[in-house]
Amino acid sequence: MAIEIKITLNEGLYLKEPQESALGRNIIRHSILMIDEFGFEAFTFKKLARVINSTEASIYRYFENKHLLLLYLVNWYWEWVHTLIAINTMNISDPNKRLKIIIRSLVSASEDNPGVEFVNESILHSIVISEGGKAYHTKDVDDENSKGFFMSYKNLANTVSKVISEINPKFKYPYALATNLFEMTNNHIYFAKHLPRLTDISVKENDLNEVEKMLNYFTDKLLK
Numbered sequence: 092m093a094i095e096i097k098i099t100l101n102e103g104l105y106l107k108e109p110q111e112s113a114l115g116r117n118i119i120r121h122s123i124l125m126i127d128e129f130g131f132e133a134f135t136f137k138k139l140a141r142v143i144n145s146t147e148a149s150i151y152r153y154f155e156n157k158h159l160l161l162l163y164l165v166n167w168y169w170e171w172v173h174t175l176i177a178i179n180t181m182n183i184s185d186p187n188k189r190l191k192i193i194i195r196s197l198v199s200a201s202e203d204n205p206g207v208e209f210v211n212e213s214i215l216h217s218i219v220i221s222e223g224g225k226a227y228h229t230k231d232v233d234d235e236n237s238k239g240f241f242m243s244y245k246n247l248a249n250t251v252s253k254v255i256s257e258i259n260p261k262f263k264y265p266y267a268l269a270t271n272l273f274e275m276t277n278n279h280i281y282f283a284k285h286l287p288r289l290t291d292i293s294v295k296e297n298d299l300n301e302v303e304k305m306l307n308y309f310t311d312k313l314l315k
Contacts, residue, residue, distance in 0.1 A: 096207060098170045103238050104163045107153045115153055116209035117143050119167075122160060127214045131161060131222045158229075162240055165226040168219050169243040171212060172200045172273070176250060186257035193251055194306045197276040198299045220281045247273065259314040268313065272306055279305065 097110070109115025121142050126134045136150045136157060154160040175196040180189045201216035227241060235241070251269035255262060262268070279302055283294035292301040 096171070096174055098167050098174070100163060100166050100170065101239050101242060104159055104166060104240060105154055106151075109153050109163075110209075114143075114145065114149060117145075118150055118153055118160075119164070120209040120211075123164065123211060123215050123218060126161070126164075126218050126222060131157070131218075131225060158226075161222060162226045162235070164215060165219055165223050166240070166243045167210065168200075168212070168215050168223075169247050171204075171210075172197060173243065173247045173250065175200050176247075186254050189254050190251075190258060190310060191307060193254060194272065194276075194303055194310070197273060197306070198280075198303045201277075201280060201299070202297075216277065216280075220277045223277075244270075255310075255314065262314055268310070272310070275306060275309075276302060 102108075107115065109119050118139065121139060122134070125139060125142065129138075134157060136147045136154075140147045140150055154163065176193050179192045179196050183189050183192060201213055203211050203213040227235070229235075248266055248269045251272065252265035255265040255268055279290045279292060280294060280299065282290035283292050283302070287293070292305055294301065
């Protein structure tokens with residue numbers, strides 16, 4: 092199902108909002124493809140400029156450096172997941188049903204959404220797994236946190252933790268479970284595809300049903 096959305100991100104992540112121009116959207120589209128193909132370390136604005144037939148100076152008008160570009164992409168994915176959850180749980184009052192829908196949303200967020208033509212969510216998901224930690228496992232994390240650069244992830248965790256607390260108000264670790272659900276979703280899809288001895292599930296032809304079953308198993312056990 093195609094979902095047309097406009098993601099709003101922290102203005103400190105960019106110098107000029109890339110979603111609002113053809114060049115900016117092209118920067119986002121090809122950054123995702125190139126980081127996935129070559130890795131973040133090998134990715135440069137010079138290489139990107141060559142691919143999109145532009146100049147480095149033009150790219151620097153949108154992003155101060157490639158670290159902030161990576162933060163932008165990771166935040167975009169967090170907001171995309173949060174948007175899916177909001178849409179899919181609309182008018183669902185039962186928190187148990189909402190949590191199961193949230194888990195389904197976490198899993199399905201890695202599927203490409205043709206409603207946003209300049210972002211391939213499936214490839215972006217691969218980047219979030221392989222490179223996402225570099226966005227916040229840095230010496231500048233406290234300074235960037237003070238600027239609100241991780242608010243998208245915090246809002247996502249807050250939304251999920253509230254549902255967890257509705258199901259079991261006595262559960263001591265709703266935020267830990269919320270973030271672990273997100274991390275487990277990403278990591279075990281990756282493990283199943285590349286490091287199968289690190290997981291008990293399998294993913295064949297992008298069928299993610301086992302991932303969803305695993306997450307529901309853990310939440311059922313913990314919250315009951």
